[in-house]
Amino acid sequence: MTARRPAPTPARPPTARKRAAEPAAAQTSTERIVDSITTAIVERRLMPGTKLGEQKLADIFKVSRTLVRQALNQLSRDKLVTLTPARGAFVATPSVEEARQVFEVRNLIESALVQRLAQSITPAQVAELRTHLRDERNAVQRTDVSGRTRLLADFHVVLARMFGNETLADLVADLLSRSSLISLMYQSAHSAEASYAEHVAIVDALEKRDARAALRLMNEHLEHVEQNLRLHPRVPDLAEALGSVNATGGLA
Template sequence: MKAAEPISQTQRIVDALTAAIVERRLMPGTKLVEQQLADLFQVSRTLVRQALNQLSRDHLVQLLPARGAFVAEPSIDEARQVFEVRQMIELQLVKQLCKSITPAQVKSLRAHLQREAQALAKGDVPGRTRLLAEFHVLLAQLAGNAVLAELLGDLLARCSLIALMFQSQHSAEHSAHEHVALVDAIERGDSKTAVRLMEQHLGNVERGLQLQPRTTDLMEALGALA
């Protein structure tokens, strides 16, 4: 029982910090002071350090030598470049799917759309972010292109932190609705409409990112969670 306690405490810190980040109460660049966190959660700095290391592996926290830990600051320019590449890839992808989609594959897409709706209804921010991204990987998988699916997965991973931190509930709901319209067009085999919808969708996702920070004060953001 005692051996499990440090793991439980570490996970509590990880969960609290993750929630504060994805709910945009802790913004990019916020300094995560070990002693403040240790006092706040009433644990040792060793456990805090373990939590920060775990968050670093998840790319939510950046550890800088001699400076400490900070909420990661993803590059907006890099994200925009990723969207440019995605436009080139995914427009061709939906065109291909319109020619080859089967009823069983449409059923699979509809099931995924249902999971997106459930995550949105529950206010599950990390869940909705993951599902909205996985929709695009699923399209590549259904097209039978494993290499493209892997490539898209890598591209989505590079901009997922941007969406996780900066996509509003309204923008996420809009994305989910656009996914539904896109699946409708693919099911009809309407290539022209599907390509137009995908182009609009990726543009809307990029424009919908909210990049204005709310607070960089650690105690203000985490006080209610301790």
């Protein structure tokens, strides 16, 4: 366990890691596409089964199809996109069994995470979590769907980053991205208010350094999410999901 690290930035999808072999300009464009698609998935704007046409993406981001193909390959390696010969790329459609496996891994990792964090958390880290909870509450009260979805997911990554272990934080962020896909396809309308309240209870237990309560509350929180799983696919328009682009091709 290490001392508190500098305050984390909002969770950056692990899919956006740089690849040193690429030229800087191509690297930046590829990351922009990967980040945009991943964020659209996490914020529930891009649904499982959505076709990701290379030419349409090239037009949206104002890049070549080669760069789009690189981004799709990266997303495929991260299990967020499925590449099908002769059919193209689609947002992944996880099976029920895969969904259960992802939540099982999350439970194993995040249960251990809160148990250990309860033993070492500092007042400054508690204050950081309280600030995050305030942002969650404000987004819930504003009915800011994309904002609250991102913040509710980021809560778990913020916890992971408090160990100063970026590998752990990247792993949790990756699982959160896959969980978002699973939620889009299988989860009924889950109360954002309930998730926020459960996060508050977890932080209360951490502040008291009550490892047993933190473990129980995290287990219950993940179980509540998993219990709401049911088949519910929807497929929206690709350009609408990714949002408008500005004159330079970046997301507005």
